[in-house]
Amino acid sequence: MNPTRIVLADDHELVRDGIKSLLENETDFKVIAEASDGKEALKVIAQEKPDLLIVDIRMPQMNGLEVVKHLTKDFSDIKKLVLSMHDSEEYVVESIVAGADGYLLKGSSKAEFLKALHAIAAGGKYFSGDISQIIIDNFVKGKSKPSPKPLAESEEISQLTNREKQILELILDGKGNNDVAESLKISRRTAEVHRFNLMKKLNVKNLIELTQKSKELNLI
Amino acid sequence: MNPTRIVLADDHELVRDGIKSLLENETDFKVIAEASDGKEALKVIAQEKPDLLIVDIRMPQMNGLEVVKHLTKDFSDIKKLVLSMHDSEEYVVESIVAGADGYLLKGSSKAEFLKALHAIAAGGKYFSGDISQIIIDNFVKGKSKPSPKPLAESEEISQLTNREKQILELILDGKGNNDVAESLKISRRTAEVHRFNLMKKLNVKNLIELTQKSKELNLI
DNA sequence: GATTAAATAAGTATTTTTACTTATTTTTAT
DNA sequence: ATAAAAATAAGTAAAAATACTTATTTAATC
Structure with missing residues (x-):
């Protein structure tokens, strides 16, 4: 299998470098481009058509969630992993609503990071267990949920x-x-x-x- | 702080012993009793009034989810962590609906296990990131979720x-x-x-x- | 270059809804 | 028991929607 082609969007070079080095020895993933702000991210994505975007929420010009929303709308087959320093409720909820395929705290371990990437690359979703509280609170309201419909494009x-x-x-x-x-x-x-x-x-x-x-x- | 008092319910002695040894050096947690089937679990819980129950789904007499439901109903302040071999959709969803505070796959690492225990002991929830797919699919239906309103009668x-x-x-x-x-x-x-x-x-x-x-x- | 599919637009007749106002009869609360 | 709130109903005129049909102009595809 070809490696999953990744675009990395974070305004801190150090963070980007860190992630790149984490992925250096992983043959399944390849960082093909980077962006240091939201607008740039969109441009790069349009050019490169990656398989997956790893994106920080807080970025100049346009924040990560906006980027995610745009992708969900216009490039629905590109996966989105949101990286965040915050386990703030709003961010988590907004990310899910925006269509993110995953949400990881920056404090996550390398192992979890890779697990998330694999899950997402395989078409799954991965949200850090640390934030399950938020997910449950916000989305599990009524009890019975009759239709586990495929939320695929019908x-x-x-x-x-x-x-x-x-x-x-x-x-x-x-x-x-x-x-x-x-x-x-x-x-x-x-x-x-x-x-x-x-x-x-x-x-x-x-x-x-x-x-x-x-x-x-x-x-x- | 006093350690969190735990009851362990699993029909496999080996599993129980494994978990006990995992918790041996943890001063925050103490396994105060065990049960090898659902009925027994309920009895032990009624006697011991633990803070937390770690429970396997598949057990003789009465399955773990039934036990969880009973606790949610009758002993609502006892926390419940469901341990399962399966990431089957039904189990996960049922667990949440039954009122579980967490769901971990038996393949989880010790680190994640402890993280979950801490989160739950602190009143939070912890669902393995591996099953976030299921949670999202089943509970996040429509996209926009503007209002985490108290679904109280507005x-x-x-x-x-x-x-x-x-x-x-x-x-x-x-x-x-x-x-x-x-x-x-x-x-x-x-x-x-x-x-x-x-x-x-x-x-x-x-x-x-x-x-x-x-x-x-x-x-x- | 010919077909097909999509987008555009008008016509017609019927049904509904909107946006009120006025007014009578029940309920409910004090 | 009496005032206030709620439910009932009708009237009117204008604006929209419904349920079609037909027909022309672009685009896309084969």
Whole structure:
């Protein structure tokens, strides 16, 4: 197998060097590029198309979570491991919500770091056991959780055309046909047709069902 | 500080001995009793009132999860660490739901084991990073999780009259004013007024916002 | 270069919702 | 018992949405 190609984003050179040296003898991983701030990270990622991003939260220009969000949105197949000094609740929760595949405290051992990388490279998730408290508190609310649905990109959403997805987003922002038309500079009728078609494709018959379906599809 | 008093429940003597020897030099923890099946565990716990139970899932008579459930119900201040050979989804999820404070795979290192014990003794939770995938998949459903609100009955919802709450539910089921009217045997106009009023109270201006607000309020 | 798929737009008719106001009847609380 | 709050209902006019159909213009693909 080819090594997992990694981009490293952290504003401290020392930290980057440390991680690089940790990975030096690992044949499974290869750091192919670095960035010292969020904006740069995005640029580098667009160029290099790595398999995985290791990113610090606190960075100049654009923080790590923003970077993660962008990746989740625009490069959904790039994995994201968030490294942080903090086990602050907000950061952890935000990271998960932003779509991070892992969250490690900088105090983690090399062994755990590698474990996390392997898990994530294999398509899994790895969140430091130290923060499980936070995860449980924030996400395990009701008890029963009936559907362990694959949160993968569903077939349903992929039958939508790009335009339809775009319009769906606007609808989900609470926009009416008129608003949609206006913000996309198309006629209201067109907006209506798009709405009509996408609702048909998603097999829903009203906004509520649309919203619920969207929730199931993790669009909201 | 007094050491944390532990009861050990596992049907394999070897495993129990192993854990005991691991804890031998730890002044913070003391194994005060053991049990080799679930029923016995409950009996011992009732006698000894330990601070913490380390319990295997697979045991004769009564499995570990059942024991955990009983403790959560009847001895809520006793902490529970579930030890398992399996990272099976069901077990993990069930453990959490049953009220376990931690879940460790038997393959965990001594360091992680102690970390977990310390975390749990201190009132925290510790779930092996290896199973974070499962936790995330099962409990983190929708993306946005804006409000770690106490899912207590919010002020907003309590300003609604009962009738309005009832109608809100129907709306959230995707019912239009006509459907609402029909199923409550009231006139459509009345349904409209209720909808109008409740939306005003919740300060939303369309169905999407209503749905989102309802999600925040954990109504959906 | 031809087909196909996607995006655009208009038309039509029906149904709903919005955004009120007014007013009567029940409940509930003091 | 009486005032206040809640539930009921109707009216009106304007704005949107629904449920289609048809049709033209781009893009993409074969």
